[in-house]
Amino acid sequence: MTNAQLDLAFAALADATRRAILARLLDGEASVAELAAPFALTPRAISKHVGVLEAAGLVARSRDAQRRPSRLRAEPLAGIDRWLDPYRALWNARFDRLERRLAEQ
Amino acid sequence: MTNAQLDLAFAALADATRRAILARLLDGEASVAELAAPFALTPRAISKHVGVLEAAGLVARSRDAQRRPSRLRAEPLAGIDRWLDPYRALWNARFDRLERRLAEQ
Numbered sequence: 001m002t003n004a005q006l007d008l009a010f011a012a013l014a015d016a017t018r019r020a021i022l023a024r025l026l027d028g029e030a031s032v033a034e035l036a037a038p039f040a041l042t043p044r045a046i047s048k049h050v051g052v053l054e055a056a057g058l059v060a061r062s063r064d065a066q067r068r069p070s071r072l073r074a075e076p077l078a079g080i081d082r083w084l085d086p087y088r089a090l091w092n093a094r095f096d097r098l099e100r101r102l103a104e105q
Numbered sequence: 106m107t108n109a110q111l112d113l114a115f116a117a118l119a120d121a122t123r124r125a126i127l128a129r130l131l132d133g134e135a136s137v138a139e140l141a142a143p144f145a146l147t148p149r150a151i152s153k154h155v156g157v158l159e160a161a162g163l164v165a166r167s168r169d170a171q172r173r174p175s176r177l178r179a180e181p182l183a184g185i186d187r188w189l190d191p192y193r194a195l196w197n198a199r200f201d202r203l204e205r206r207l208a209e210q
Contacts, residue, residue: 014115074196
């Protein structure tokens with residue numbers, strides 16, 4: 001994953017509505033109307049959010065169907081997961097220290 | 106981790122310079138001057154990036170020392186790691202399918 005792709009993915013995820021849209025898509029593909037239902041937002045606003053997710057590669061929209069359902073694409077999330085790798089040792093080490101301290105009590 | 110904290114963390118990470126600063130801090134704490142060295146940026150610009158990381162809880166700055174070294178804080182990254190959990194099953198399932206297909210060839 002390039003720096004530009006990571007920039008887009010992180011920026012797309014920096015919004016609670018967009019994260020909620022992704023969480024909804026875990027249950028399966030959905031049209032803009034279906035995605036808009038649980039939110040106090042217009043389909044137009046939801047469509048804009050989906051556009052940001054699509055540009056970041058987090059969502060793909062079917063071209064053939066009239067309702068153009070969105071589906072989740074995992075690749076950028078797997079990229080972020082790999083980006084986290086070198087940092088994982090850090091919080092694991094801190095967690096181990098905490099556990100040791102609790103065990104000593 | 107609250108939605109507001111996730112917003113700040115993801116937004117702070119949506120910048121290659123800020124991600125490079127975090128990577129540098131994996132090696133240990135560093136002053137703004139030390140952080141600026143590898144970049145074609147002024148200490149003032151670096152300081153601004155460190156401020157964004159600090160506001161997101163990704164960096165803590167020592168208050169006592171005059172050089173005010175920054176150090177990495179892992180908590181928001183661990184929060185993002187937990188946020189990724191429900192999506193992990195998705196790319197693991199796709200990876201398993203790929204492996205199976207390769208094994209069948």
